[in-house]
Ligand SMILES: O=C(O)[C@H](O)COP(=O)(O)O
Ligand SMILES: [Mn+2]
């Protein structure tokens with residue numbers, strides 16, 4: 001697309017007027033599944049979302065939010081916020097990080113690029129450190145990709161390799177970290193047999209060590225830095241499997257929040273601090289929870305915590321995590337190039353835009369929505385508001401999170417008449433769903449519903465239009481099931497709690513006094529997904545979507 005103004009000009013919609021305030025509400029982790037006791041959404045009191053469902057099929061329907069519909073490698077891949085918000089904002093389906101890394105590994109191209117060559121320069125004299133999430137969740141990283149990379153690096157000259165493993169339990173079952181570590185150890189042992197000095201050097205639970213996001217709590221990244229770079233942690237072990245097993249026995253321990261540990265040798269010396277002359281690869285493909293570490297590793301000027309020692313390293317990300325900041329500068333696989341997003345089109349067509357969430361999801365409705373791009377397209381026309389999240393707690397402790405504050409700020413934005421689009425992410429069903437606490441998740445869903453109510457009332461007052469949807473499932477199924485759909489029990493006879501997202505579709509509802517009576521969901525797009533939503537709200541703003549966007553979900557019939 002050229003840079004001339006005309007290239008951005010959207011055609012007028014033949015039937016739908018401009019000038020209506022449109023609220024685009026994303027309920028994070030709100031899928032649709034049969035009502036049952038493990039469906040926190042169906043158990044919760046959610047009168048507003050229930051009433052919208054009565055509008056089916058004309059004003060309420062389901063759309064796909066997982067697998068190929070959001071650019072993931074297979075139909076077994078659950079949806080997630082990154083790919084979900086990318087699809088919602090971009091209106092098209094892009095092959096996502098998981099898939100791009102698969103392809104680069106399969107073809108071997110990953111080793112031909114500038115990024116790998118850069119880290120390879122350290123193989124002769126230094127250590128290769130691999131930092132990332134060790135699980136098969138497929139949301140931020142994948143263990144099979146790490147194993148291929150280990151093998152590939154060893155074949156290409158890496159003589160000393162250290163893995164800094166973050167345990168998951170959020171995109172996968174809690175407790176599964178032991179098995180993933182065993183798999184990793186197995187492969188490292190094979191490398192050792194081949195003469196490569198390959199070991200795990202440190203570890204910790206992803207939510208407590210390293211993988212914070214949107215600068216909510218730098219202490220999380222500092223804990224990781226201390227273990228990974230300085231070789232300092234409260235717990236020392238000789239064996240990483242033993243480390244996980246032991247630390248999981250502590251009160252309230254879980255994979256997500258496992259305490260940081262370092263692996264030490266027989267003399268008690270850490271086996272793998274990061275030193276001058278080493279290479280570092282962060283092997284997560286997803287950006288949000290790697291950007292903070294990338295800044296700590298890459299920036300010379302850095303004041304978020306005392307790094308104590310800043311090693312001179314060759315650092316590359318699995319992907320470039322922020323295209324605007326060019327962070328990190330070196331990367332193994334090029335990220336999807338998500339251009340011409342709906343946000344940019346609408347702003348360039350004069351649509352005044354407001355976006356809001358609390359810190360833990362703020363980048364979802366801004367950065368991910370705008371195709372992994374930070375900042376405004378046009379400061380004069382946009383306002384992005386971040387409500388500070390609680391930090392240092394698990395969200396089941398405060399399941400209401402900041403839903404009310406997000407809704408209030410958005411309501412005020414609507415009533416101010418200063419904006420044509422207000423978009424928001426209400427995080428509760430997702431963030432509390434990830435804790436696996438069913439009771440708290442039920443409260444979380446109610447809080448999200450209350451938030452929707454406030455927005456819908458404001459839209460009612462200004463004669464506007466609302467579009468409510470979600471980015472993927474989570475709270476609608478809180479139990480691991482067998483192929484027949486029956487809840488699975490663990491060896492003690494307890495149900496296995498599902499902390500992760502799901503494969504379920506998500507609802508989409510439209511309405512409000514500004515919606516013309518003839519507007520309804522088309523019936524000829526039964527497999528429509530998140531990528532069809534952008535064209536839909538562009539129509540509600542009175543524009544036709546660009547021709548290469550996935551088709552709109554709505555039609556206008558003459559009444
Ligand atoms: O990062 C997380 O919290 C989870 O891995 C995925 O959740 P999200 O995709 O909803 O952010
Ligand atoms: Mn999400």
Ligand SMILES: [Mn+2]
Nearest residue numbers: 029430431434
């Ligand atoms: Mn989530």
